[in-house]
Amino acid sequence: MQKQHVLIVEDENKIAEIIRKYLKLEGYESTQAQSGDEALTLYHQVNPDLIVLDVMLPDMDGIDICKRLREFSEVPIIMLTARVEEVDRLMGFEAGADDYVCKPFIPRELVARIRAVLNRTQRSSEQKVLRTGRLMLDISQYKVTVDSVEIKLTQNEFSLLKVMISTPNRVFSRQELLTATQGQSIDIYERTIDTHIKNLRKKLNQVAPNSNFIESIYGIGYKLIDSGG
Numbered sequence: 216m217q218k219q220h221v222l223i224v225e226d227e228n229k230i231a232e233i234i235r236k237y238l239k240l241e242g243y244e245s246t247q248a249q250s251g252d253e254a255l256t257l258y259h260q261v262n263p264d265l266i267v268l269d270v271m272l273p274d275m276d277g278i279d280i281c282k283r284l285r286e287f288s289e290v291p292i293i294m295l296t297a298r299v300e301e302v303d304r305l306m307g308f309e310a311g312a313d314d315y316v317c318k319p320f321i322p323r324e325l326v327a328r329i330r331a332v333l334n335r336t337q338r339s340s341e342q343k344v345l346r347t348g349r350l351m352l353d354i355s356q357y358k359v360t361v362d363s364v365e366i367k368l369t370q371n372e373f374s375l376l377k378v379m380i381s382t383p384n385r386v387f388s389r390q391e392l393l394t395a396t397q398g399q400s401i402d403i404y405e406r407t408i409d410t411h412i413k414n415l416r417k418k419l420n421q422v423a424p425n426s427n428f429i430e431s432i433y434g435i436g437y438k439l440i441d442s443g444g
């Protein structure tokens with residue numbers, strides 16, 4: 216199998232070198248770009264499987280680069296930020312980033328996040344039809360059925376269900392569910408997840424009365440019960 220390639224966009228060579236060292240240990244290839252311009256050029260040369268993108272770069276803001284990349288690419292992007300204010304994190308997601316890591320970071324944790332994002336994006340591009348006991352979600356046809364009866368969902372509801380159905384009975388935090396819906400919505404706050412879940416439940420119950428497919432986990436988030444409760 217060909218090694219996966221990570222493009223690291225970071226002007227601080229020391230940091231880039233550490234990331235590259237850890238990626239190599241874990242079996243990934245990597246390339247460093249030191250500026251936004253170089254990142255865009257190298258993107259087309261190396262065709263990376265994932266990009267680690269620092270927010271602070273000499274020529275361009277990392278968030279702007281992220282937006283530029285999103286105009287033509289769905290490549291997974293993890294933002295590195297030293298600015299911890301919530302607004303910056305959210306801007307990263309609004310720009311289309313898949314995840315972010317705050318500096319200073321533990322290299323092992325960054326690599327774990329890289330692997331998680333790669334797994335998640337690979338799975339969603341491979342599996343077109345996801346099934347559990349009573350639910351079916353067809354990604355290419357944008358179709359959901361409960362007990363073989365189709366229900367109409369909004370984009371956000373569809374995205375939420377898609378994430379939860381990928382691993383039934385696993386608890387997803389609101390933050391994870393939020394990440395899953397990014398790029399398709401501008402309402403980017405955690406509490407909007409609750410509203411989407413409420414509507415999703417209502418639609419599932421219309422077809423399957425007395426069912427309880429989505430369980431709330433107090434203080435954390437939600438999980439999908441594949442049998443319908």
Ligand code: CA
Pocket residue numbers: 225226227269270271272
């Ligand atoms: Ca930097």
